Amino acid sequence: MAIHYERDAEGVVTLTLDMSGSANVMNAEYHEAMGAAVARLEAERDDIAGVVLTSAKKTFFAGGDLNLLITLTPENAGEALGFLEDVKRQLRRLELLGKPVVAAINGSALGGGFEIALACHHRVVLDDDRIRLGLPEVTLGLLPGGGGVTRLVRLLGVQPALPLLMEGKQLRPARALQAGLVHALASSEEDLVERARAWIRANPEPRQPWDEPGYAVPDVRFGDPAVYGLLAAAPAVLRKKTHGAYPAPERVLAAAVEGALVDFDTALEVEGRYFLELATGQVAKNMISTFWFQLNAITAGGSRPADVPASKVTRLGVLGAGMMGSGIAEVSAKAGIEVVLKDVTPEAAERGAKGLPGITPTDSDADLAGCDLVIEAVFEDRALKNRVLPAAESAALPDAVIASNTSTLPITGLAEAVADPARFIGLHFFSPVPKMRLVEIIRGERTSDEALARAFDYVLQIGKTPIVVNDSRGFYTSRTFGAYVTEAVSMVAEGVSPALIENVARRAGMAVGPLAVSDEVTLTLQLKIRDQALADDPSAAGALGDHPAFAVLEELVAEGRTGRSGGGGFYEYPEGGKKFLWPGLARYARDDAGVTERDVEDRLLFVQSLETLRCLDEGVLTSVGDANVGSVLGFGFPAWSGGTLQFIVSYGLGAFVERADYLADTYGERFRPPASLRERAARGEPF
Template identity: 40%
Template sequence: MSDFHYSVDADGVATITWDIENRSMNVLSMEGLAELDAHIDTALGDDAVKGVIVTSGKPDFAGGMDLNVIARMKEMAGDQPEKGLFDGIMSMHATLRKIERAGMDPKKLKGGKPIVAALPGTALGIGLEIPLACHRIIAADNPKAKIGLPEIMVGIFPGAGGTTRLARKLGAMAAAPFLLEGKLSEPKKAKGVGIIDEVVPGDDLLARAKEWVLNATDADLVKPWDAKGYKMPGGAPYHPAGFMTFVGASAMINGKTQGVYPAAKALLSAVYEGALVPFDTALKVEARWFTHVLMNPSSSAMIRSLFINKEALEKGANRPQVEDEKVAKLGVLGAGMMGAGIAYVAANAGIEVVLIDAQQEAAEKGKAHAEGILDKGMKRGKVSEAKKAEVLGRITPTTDYSALEGCDLVVEAVFEDPKIKAEVTAKAEAVLPEDAIFATNTSTLPISDLARASKRPEQFIGIHFFSPVDKMLLVEIIRGQQTGDRAVAKALDFVRQIRKTPIVVNDARFFYANRCIIPYINEGMRLVREGVAPALVENAAKLMGMPLGPLQLVDETSLDLGAKIAKATRAAMGDAYPDGDVDEVVFWMVEQDRLGRKAGAGFYEYDAKGKRTGLWSGLAEKFPQAEVQPDLITVQHRLMFVQALEAVRALEQGVLTDIREGDVGAILGWGFAPWSGGPFSWLDMLGAGFAVEVCDRLEADHGPRFQAPQMLRGMAEGAGSFYETSRGRAA
């Protein structure tokens, strides 16, 4: 079974077609790289071959590197993983450099064979690095195609020459959005910035590629950086303009990453140092920095959580073994922001949707929410008029529950009130087919309690979306005490259809995500009550890689919602309720009408457009700042451990059953320090022994919420880790 297929036509043009069997998208493996290398050797060694087209047998060119390869490189190198990685990366450079030089005389730069990349669709990561080594890149005019180097998003950077080639092709400044931010472009825009050379109609792609090969001259084959007198666009680091570019880029990286993402700094180092030396040396510099990043535990954890584990969950790693349960017709009860968002993502994925609300006007408003999202997409050139009409045509807004007839899944998204939820459950089940699955979208209410209103509790499940639905990738599926496997499979298949990432958890108050994020928010408010400067609280969180400080996060979610959750939790827990100190802050803020961003006043001040203008100085009047402030590390430990320990308790209590879901869910659900790979990866990175030491110290100083769970303490005593346990090995 081959990944690459080789053929030569009557005109002497060889075609290397990338087409991996039984995969929808090409990804590069080490075996595939060896095949490509051998085919290039064959073409260059055959006098009858005039040139080469590298293309794909699939609608897209390639989705990148199989990142499992990195783990294999390390394993194969035994006690020298750095050497194994470096040698493996240099073998990629050797193949791509062979394509680039194409048999030409190294001194005269003549006699090479033209090699063109013909891209029918998406080309990402190594799927763009290979074309960048070719002499010309021609792409099909496919607006759905994505061209780019997104490696930075999973904690690495383009390490097969993409960093060096793109920086030298475009200049450091122009290449920065594509390298440092992982920006993706459709083909015409990619041509506009100079990443690719031509865009042609899809039907003409191979013909145009062949035409170029047969007419290419020696000069067409010489890359700018191989030509005499090459100067880097925008200036090299020692040029005044180039110097300022790198100063600005360094400031931008530190501003965006707060110094906790090693890949971004390493990438900039590779570009900077590579620009000071000849091209082949620059490739070695890139390989060394890439190896450095791959050996960093942060990058390993990010790759594991954001690529390997995320992909496994999206493919149904924990799906019950039942038949296909894709959704054909969806009912959504409640057309507020959440229900409207669910209706949009489902319709956008091709599912027929019935959107029900108590008032027709409200139902229509829910559909209008979808129209607003599509209009924004049209302004950005992402959505056509026909696509908009098609999506909106799938949404039927109504007050009539009989419209639910034929729905195989219903998602209820009404107010967080058990009585209202029970009423709509009964109304819906009265007209739904016997085999329909009923899902409730709730963030706090136990599913098993809500299922009492259902005639078929085994077909009742929780599906917790995060707001805004169209942007948030995570969906939390909650299995109630009586929920059956078929309901779980239905929910997972639905989440896959709408192209989001699912985690499956067992029923408990707050489930998984909220039980971890609420303590983070609460700890921030506790610190303020204790007299810690709000700026220290917020910046301590951001310096740990949290996207939002706890005070900003509670402003975004609203303080009156926090007050409602606090009252409901206190009623449910009674004397065991642990957050009385926090309530003092929350209820006082609500009394001051400082409800958060939506009210234009919260822990932060806001201007007329809703933009934050700074922390509210009035906090100090109620909660005076202490003369002696705690050190940064202590504040960070409090904010991070309060989340991570709750994640461990969720695993210990069986709410979580798979640490992969715990790590992926934490990053996608509430932004837990993505550089860490998630709370379980972070604790493994710290080491259980050290983590328990910190817990014991925090518990002594601040109370039982920092008590180390027995699972963590057991690992400390046995020198184990989460990813070495039976659960971890399954990951």
């Protein structure tokens, strides 16, 4: 049985969730089993003292069955609504049983799993920091549709519930207790069960707070003028954050507020209809596809050589104690790895180590002895990298993996500096390292399967998400990100308003405007990358040398405007004030630039998707999931789209080709879609 039903001598029934497969999910199997269990509880009510709901799995309950959710369409929405309403009716019958029902949460309870727990009168959770509790549906373009919005709002009030619902926060047990999501922590599995049973004995006839006579949501009462300010301001505040690109937070807000103003059962209906609106929409399909199925495939090792045994790094050497190197050292030390951080002077190394435990600062290669992984994170200069890599390789363990954190320089070329190129690989981190989830692993022409597998395992060990790409200049992320930034600067050169470019990019869902991010990476770096590319491949002189974007960058750098770290670039950075676009950019503005807002948005998004297609065609990318996940986590492509390739799918392959041809005819051949996409569109074959 998917739910084991066991009644003991005291009349306490334990319902143990144990569905087929590795996790409990809210599907037809669950629906049938919970229906049977609730019916039996009702039939045996007079002989029951209470109910303990727990799990036989590592997790308590994983949530909705996303294999089913991704198939929802407006055409089958009616059937899905019926299923959803019946699931909620079962939980409603459970909480109205007239007997105490306790959730004994022995593993993570997220989404539908936490909705089940909310329908219980009392929640006890094992005090284990690996456990996560919450309603993260919004991160997949959805809202909690199994009663989660309705119950959480009534439990906490609208204002405390909204951040948890609209940001999809996942809380550890102690924080969940503090927030009022659970009632007690248990020190062990035995304590968990005993606390559940003790509460049942002490509370023979409990009611949910919202079922008490005269109950009202704590902070939203119909007709209360104190509430009007919140209700008036909240949509505007939200729109400022989402720019209208993310429907889920908006529907969460609507379901929460509207549900608070009606009775409980009507609130469940309101929640269910908003849920189905989202579940049948394209944004949820984009986000579920990428951030569930593709991301899970990546972390399960989809791009890792399968025949290499799993490994862990025990001692890591990091070369360069600047912002990137110190960030790599920090996240590695926090993951329990012994770290040696080397720089040219002891003082520089100590500054980078920041006094954090587990990091040994040094200026000596000899201290790299015993390292099974070395990551070079010095400046993006081939000659400098060629000097530090061989010395580190000779000092580390004979079979140590040697990696470079380069963001653009081809790995195969850098590998010439080391004695054993088979052990050399690229590990491209993103800034700031502690916050950014992605690491791009670059396989050189001679990188071995063992080195790749060990690098992959290390990335997972430090809690990051690895994507694997093959070698080329700029690899995948820097190439595609570079296309985005360069396109924006090209538009400045054409006379498009810089403010329009920045606002349209943010409205489209890009994490940061392209001119702002140019300042962050520095304008000089973009020119250095161009110059290095020309030095390595003089045949690129036509494409790179004549590009209007580089003329703008050269002019600004010549005037000392090198970016944020240099005091100013496209933006001014007043001390103690907010940055603003440099008024001097007005020199480039033209009233007759003739680029519409729609063209600005499409140029910024299409140029990234088209560069991704080229990476796929060239074999730099070998996985659609790596492309999509890498684009969102690495360079901030809009999450609502599901990534650069999913953006093409949701746009419609044929429509994308047609629009790209228009952009190519109007703005240049860089927008011409490759033959591979035309053929795919003709076959009607999505990625």
